[in-house]
Amino acid sequence: MATVVKQNTEPREARNPERDVPEPTGRRRFVLPIVLILLALGAVWAFKRWSFARAHESTDDAAVDGHLVPVLAKVGGYVQSVTVSDNDHIRADSLLVQIDPAEYRVRLAQAEADLAAARAAAGTRGTSGQAQAMVEQAAGQRASLDAQITAARANETRARQDLARMEDLAAKQVISKMQLDAARAAAEAASANVVALERQRSAAGGSVASAQAGVRLAEARLQAAQAARDNVSRKQVDPNQLVQPGQPLLTIVSDTGVFVTANFKETQLAEIRVGQPAEIDVDAYGGATALGCVESVSAATGSKFALLPPDNATGNFTKVVQRVPVRLRVKQGLGNDRPLRPGMSVTVHVDTRQPAGKC
Numbered sequence: 001m002a003t004v005v006k007q008n009t010e011p012r013e014a015r016n017p018e019r020d021v022p023e024p025t026g027r028r029r030f031v032l033p034i035v036l037i038l039l040a041l042g043a044v045w046a047f048k049r050w051s052f053a054r055a056h057e058s059t060d061d062a063a064v065d066g067h068l069v070p071v072l073a074k075v076g077g078y079v080q081s082v083t084v085s086d087n088d089h090i091r092a093d094s095l096l097v098q099i100d101p102a103e104y105r106v107r108l109a110q111a112e113a114d115l116a117a118a119r120a121a122a123g124t125r126g127t128s129g130q131a132q133a134m135v136e137q138a139a140g141q142r143a144s145l146d147a148q149i150t151a152a153r154a155n156e157t158r159a160r161q162d163l164a165r166m167e168d169l170a171a172k173q174v175i176s177k178m179q180l181d182a183a184r185a186a187a188e189a190a191s192a193n194v195v196a197l198e199r200q201r202s203a204a205g206g207s208v209a210s211a212q213a214g215v216r217l218a219e220a221r222l223q224a225a226q227a228a229r230d231n232v233s234r235k236q237v238d239p240n241q242l243v244q245p246g247q248p249l250l251t252i253v254s255d256t257g258v259f260v261t262a263n264f265k266e267t268q269l270a271e272i273r274v275g276q277p278a279e280i281d282v283d284a285y286g287g288a289t290a291l292g293c294v295e296s297v298s299a300a301t302g303s304k305f306a307l308l309p310p311d312n313a314t315g316n317f318t319k320v321v322q323r324v325p326v327r328l329r330v331k332q333g334l335g336n337d338r339p340l341r342p343g344m345s346v347t348v349h350v351d352t353r354q355p356a357g358k359c
Contacts, residue, residue, distance in 0.1 A: 057272055058349045061323065062262035064282075066342035067254040071096065073243040077103060090252065097249060145201040152197050156190035163187040258330060258340045260292060262348040263302060263323040272297065272350055275357030278328050281347040282340065290340065291332040293359040294350060298325040326350075329359050 077099040084096050166183035169175045243249065260280055264272065272294060280290040301322040303310055328348065333340055 052349075055351060055353045056349045057264060057268045057352055058347065059262050059264050059268070060345075060347045061264075062260055062280075062346050062348045064258055064340045064342055064344040064346060065261045065327075066258040068342065069252045069254065071249050071252060073099075073245055073247045073249055075099065075104070076242075076244045078242055084250075089255070099243070142201060145197055149194060149197040149201060152190065152194045156187070156194050159183070159187035159190040253342060255339070258342060259295065260328040260330060260346060260348060262326045262328060262346075262350075264326050266301065266322045266324055269297070269324055269326075271352035272326065273352075273356035275359050276354045277351050279349040279351075280328065280330065281349070282334065282338075283345045283347070284341075285334060285338050287347075288334050288338065290330055290334055290346075292328040292330045294326060295329040295359045296327045298327075300324075 080098045080100045082097050084090060084094070090096065163183045163186070166175060166180045170177065170180040274294050274296060276294045278292045278294060280292050281287045282290060301324050303322060326348075328350075330340060
């Protein structure tokens, strides 16, 4: 069987070589510009991230913090009413828990009676109490003794003058020895009377000082009775059935004054200064950014405040990069509809280009 080979009779110079190359499709025509645009955008994004990282120190080991105030029972007793529940908003003068006041009414009545007795002893403004009356009485006795001493000294002076005259007359034998002895006895009696009165005045001075000390003691008792009465009258505390003094009842979370605690690595602290501005990305709101500033830097690493701080001398040493708490004040939050709650996770970026200042 013979094979027939058909030869191409078309002239070689008449062939079109461009017809042998496939023409580019529409898809390939747009690929190269898109790739170039994406590369340009990626380069711009990388440059921005690089320049941002050079000027900022960032950490995601941060959280919103705030003031949590535990409320403890000041007195013990049975709970009469509880006016709040979990997550309620309260004001500064809100009644949270009320303890049965029956027992404290009795204590208050006793305290009122003690206070009245203390007021009677110490006296009040514009009136004299028992202690002050004793001071006035002692002062009056002392004044009376002063007058008696003045009269006794006058009598002593006259008796001594009479004795001197009697001695002159006795030397001239004008009067008898009995009259001279009588004059001498009268002078000695006058002197003894002065000494006795002076001693009584000294004792009266001690009585005045003692009465004044009694006044101070009565005033102290009055203040103690006042404090006891005021303490008993504050019956609104906080419990859960039968409570004891010092028992934790609930915790109040302040809705103002929140701040952020960011735990930076120790290698990041070289450029961080108090007063530098910071951006705070809040995870709970899709990374929305609040504004703040560095308020303070802890004086020690977080591990030093742990219940059991590590001691490298007790075992094998492994170097671990430590973290230092940095407190940031929130200067601009996210509005009332997006509150910052203690415990929320955030990411902090501190602008280290800014100089230190006041936050």
